[in-house]
Structures are given as structure tokens and as C-alpha cells.
Amino acid sequence: MRWPVGLVIIMLTGWANAAWASDEAWQALQQGGTVALFRHARAPGTGDPANFRLDDCSTQRNLSDEGRQQAQRIGDQFRTRSVPVERVLSSRWCRALETARLAFGGLAQPSAPLDSFFSGREQEPAQTQAVRRIIEEWRSTGVLVLVTHQVNITALTGIFPSEGEMLVLRLRAGSGFDIVGRAGL
Numbered sequence: 001m002r003w004p005v006g007l008v009i010i011m012l013t014g015w016a017n018a019a020w021a022s023d024e025a026w027q028a029l030q031q032g033g034t035v036a037l038f039r040h041a042r043a044p045g046t047g048d049p050a051n052f053r054l055d056d057c058s059t060q061r062n063l064s065d066e067g068r069q070q071a072q073r074i075g076d077q078f079r080t081r082s083v084p085v086e087r088v089l090s091s092r093w094c095r096a097l098e099t100a101r102l103a104f105g106g107l108a109q110p111s112a113p114l115d116s117f118f119s120g121r122e123q124e125p126a127q128t129q130a131v132r133r134i135i136e137e138w139r140s141t142g143v144l145v146l147v148t149h150q151v152n153i154t155a156l157t158g159i160f161p162s163e164g165e166m167l168v169l170r171l172r173a174g175s176g177f178d179i180v181g182r183a184g185l
Helices: 005-031 065-080 096-109 121-136 150-157
Strands: 036-038 085-090 107-108 143-147 163-169 176-184
Touching: 005 163, 005 176, 036 150, 085 096, 096 107, 096 143, 107 163, 121 143, 121 150, 121 163, 143 176
Parallel strands: 036 143, 085 107, 085 143
Antiparallel strands: 036 163, 163 176
16 A cells, blocks of 8 residues: 555654654753653543542552553653652542552652542533642742643643653743643653
8 A cells, every 4th residue: 555645744744743742851851840741551441430439449440550560661761861850749549649659659649639520520620720720830940740630631731641641841931831742651
């Protein structure tokens, strides 16, 4: 099968830009003063079961073995690249907390604004504003890591991330933030 030349050029350009964005994202993290916004690692399925309880991981959709390995690779990449992680906040959902703990150990702290609102869309405006406030108040030479869910990231940035994908944010002078790049791990 022959591919149209225009399509091949678009595909190659997209792949090159993805690699470039990943390099730029890692460089920004190494410099510090940035925010790493993660979707939790691989957890097969969508949403949570009807019997979901926050205090009982057996009622939730959890990381697969692949997801646990992915979370460990995330932490390995941060350590290998000497990223100065200062604080790690995570959704209280088990799959997000486990991602944060496997990647960043004892730095991981639960944070309700990062909880999924997949089954409670009416919570989206308040939670998104709370997360935006956390990001905009980050004033440090280190890196703030946030581990959350697809719906939260999409509401905040308009981007639909893959599981384990990271968006790197840099604060603007005054308010707001820019997306420096993305990296899948």
C-alpha cells in the first residue's frame, strides 16, 4: 500500500514534534519551578464500579501489573534525570495514590481537589478551580507533581492524556500557566 506523500510528511512532523516536546518538558522539569501534571498509570477500564468506596481499594478500578511497572518507571525517570521534586499531591483514588507512591515514595500526599469527578460532573468547576489555584500558587525552585485523572486534566487543559502521561506546566507571570510539553512513560 502506498501512503500519500502529504500524509507521510504530516505523520513524521507530528512524531518529531512529540519527541521535541518530550525533551523540552524534561529540560523544564530539570530546571525546576514547574508542575508535572500526571494521569495515573495504567488501570484497565473506565470510571469506577457502582459499589465504589473511597476507603476500600477493592471497590475501585486499580493499577494493573503493567500500571505498577509504569509508575515505577516514572519515578526512575525523574531520579535518572535529577528532577528536583519537592512536593507530590495525588487524588485519593487508589490508582492515583498507588501511582504517586510507587513513583515518588513518601512524598505522596492525598489531595481532594485532584479526585476524579467522572461520576459527579457537577463537581468539575469547583475542583478545576481548586487545582488551578494549587498550580498558580506554586512558587518554588523545585517541582510540584500532581497525580490525577483524565477528566480532571482535560477540564483544566483541554488535553486528553494517556494513562501515565505527563504534562509539564510553567507558570506565567501574574496568573495562568503554559503547557511546556508532554511525555508518556
